Amino acid sequence: MYSFPTSVNQNILTFEPMELTKEDLEILNSKIGIKHLLENKKIDLEKALYRARYELKLREIQVELVKMQLWLIANNKKLVVLFHGGDSSEKSGIIRKILSHNNPRHYRVEVNLPHRSEGVSGEWYFKKFVEKLPQPGEMVLWDRSWYNRATIEPVHGLCSQQEYELFMGQVNEFEKMLVESGVHLIKFYFSISKKEQAKRIKNIKLSPLTKWKMTPFDEQSQELWGEYKSYKEKMFANTSTDYAPWVEITEDKREEEMIQAANHILKAFPYE
Numbered sequence: 001m002y003s004f005p006t007s008v009n010q011n012i013l014t015f016e017p018m019e020l021t022k023e024d025l026e027i028l029n030s031k032i033g034i035k036h037l038l039e040n041k042k043i044d045l046e047k048a049l050y051r052a053r054y055e056l057k058l059r060e061i062q063v064e065l066v067k068m069q070l071w072l073i074a075n076n077k078k079l080v081v082l083f084h085g086g087d088s089s090e091k092s093g094i095i096r097k098i099l100s101h102n103n104p105r106h107y108r109v110e111v112n113l114p115h116r117s118e119g120v121s122g123e124w125y126f127k128k129f130v131e132k133l134p135q136p137g138e139m140v141l142w143d144r145s146w147y148n149r150a151t152i153e154p155v156h157g158l159c160s161q162q163e164y165e166l167f168m169g170q171v172n173e174f175e176k177m178l179v180e181s182g183v184h185l186i187k188f189y190f191s192i193s194k195k196e197q198a199k200r201i202k203n204i205k206l207s208p209l210t211k212w213k214m215t216p217f218d219e220q221s222q223e224l225w226g227e228y229k230s231y232k233e234k235m236f237a238n239t240s241t242d243y244a245p246w247v248e249i250t251e252d253k254r255e256e257e258m259i260q261a262a263n264h265i266l267k268a269f270p271y272e
Contacts, residue, residue: 027053033052035052036049057259067272069103078133079134079138080134080178081140081141081265082187083095083142083261084190089190089197089257091144091190092111092143095143110132112144114156126146129146149163149164150164150168150234152217155231168234168239175239184268186268188248192250
């Protein structure tokens, strides 16, 4: 075990003492480590080390995601990834982060905003999703998908009970057809605690850079927590199949959410 190295000017920095390994010292003395050490006026060694380790791990994963994408392109594979979760589970941020170095010409991010179905009654619900399926060698990532109808729409009265039941009766067969047609389908659900959700909503409201994200659905998410949980459990019980299982990620830390999701995508393909 080692104390913090003298290569950092300790006369101008204050921090809580902690014992460090040789590996810890190497990380903290790297460009990435020093960047995180100097993020705040008061040095927090534990936090800086955690964030530096996370960034290094994320970079490794991003390199692998680039390799995987090149393999998908070369082998004409089609990938669809669904990102769902409670309000403020930051699905869009996770998508942007893990794919920040991938070739945007070979992937698309689609967004399915919750809305009432009035005006399109009579149209097959899955039609708009079929129209946006990936071409060979392409990835399509959905920031909310057809599963809005299984969770957020019934909770907020955006669909009828009949529409909800029709969806639940058709979705497994729809996904089976996709998989049998050569589409690789991954379904993520990010479950954060009620306490963590409240914390994230508060931070979003306070920041001038993120307060635009707040919607009436976010405002009601805490009081409707029980209803969301009930519909989520029904969705898992009825739509997690052998060919398209749900992958639930239960980490409250954003960094762990990203790493788990990215690693699961990587494990889905035998890329070199």
